[in-house]
Amino acid sequence: DIQMTQSPSSLSASVGDRVTITCRASQSISSNLNWYQQKPGKAPKLLIYAASSLQSGVPSRFSGSGSGTDFILTISSLQPEDFASYYCQLRGSFGPGTKVDI
Amino acid sequence: QVQLVESGGGMVKPEGSLRLSCAASGFTFSDYYMSWIRQTPGKGLEWVSYISSGGGTIYYADSVKGRFTISRDNAKNSLYLQMNSLRADDTAVYYCARGRTGSYWAFDYWGQGTLVTVSS
Numbered sequence: 001d002i003q004m005t006q007s008p009s010s011l012s013a014s015v016g017d018r019v020t021i022t023c024r025a026s027q028s029i030s031s032n033l034n035w036y037q038q039k040p041g042k043a044p045k046l047l048i049y050a051a052s053s054l055q056s057g058v059p060s061r062f063s064g065s066g067s068g069t070d071f072i073l074t075i076s077s078l079q080p081e082d083f084a085s086y087y088c089q090l091r092g093s094f095g096p097g098t099k100v101d102i
Numbered sequence: 103q104v105q106l107v108e109s110g111g112g113m114v115k116p117e118g119s120l121r122l123s124c125a126a127s128g129f130t131f132s133d134y135y136m137s138w139i140r141q142t143p144g145k146g147l148e149w150v151s152y153i154s155s156g157g158g159t160i161y162y163a164d165s166v167k168g169r170f171t172i173s174r175d176n177a178k179n180s181l182y183l184q185m186n187s188l189r190a191d192d193t194a195v196y197y198c199a200r201g202r203t204g205s206y207w208a209f210d211y212w213g214q215g216t217l218v219t220v221s222s
Binding site: 032034046049 | 202214
């Protein structure tokens with residue numbers, strides 16, 4: 001099974017900051033990686049699919065990059081509504097998540 | 103608008119059974135792969151099972167294989183998860199989710215979740 005890791009596990013940031021979250025796969029996975037945002041008590045929300053494609057309705061400050069084993073989610077200018085947990089996912093495997101707080 | 107509404111969760115004793123349902127609306131249900139995904143505070147998000155649009159292709163996570171059965175009724179726009187031989191580590195919030203067109207492992211719509219608690 002492919003194992004997914006994320007770093008950092010948590011981070012503190014301010015409104016307007018540029019934030020990057022890394023996801024690493026235990027073996028090459030081409031570009032079949034997705035990113036989700038989850039707020040407390042809510043279901044996850046798809047942000048990025050296929051590593052770099054922005055899901056419809058998601059603000060353009062979110063972007064994804066990477067291929068092979070290393071992937072990055074970038075929030076170009078953090079907004080108050082972006083404080084949440086973020087998960088990467090490849091097929092049936094989810095990363096452990098990164099919590100972004102103030 | 104797309105809506106997925108889960109039901110059927112609750113408390114059950116170990117080795118008991120439970121059947122979850124997911125009612126879909128706002129899209130052509132029969133065109134989409136569907137999945138069940140669960141979440142616990144300790145283990146995070148875990149994909150459980152998926153079923154193809156016509157029901158002919160089904161996969162399960164190793165942790166539930168042989169105990170859980172996914173099914174769908176396209177005439178009723180409904181997805182199901184029959185859970186047997188439940189264990190304490192099956193305790194979780196269970197979500198149904200739609201696989202995105204062309205990339206069915208990308209889950210573009212999720213229900214609100216239903217809590218399953220396995221405890222004696």
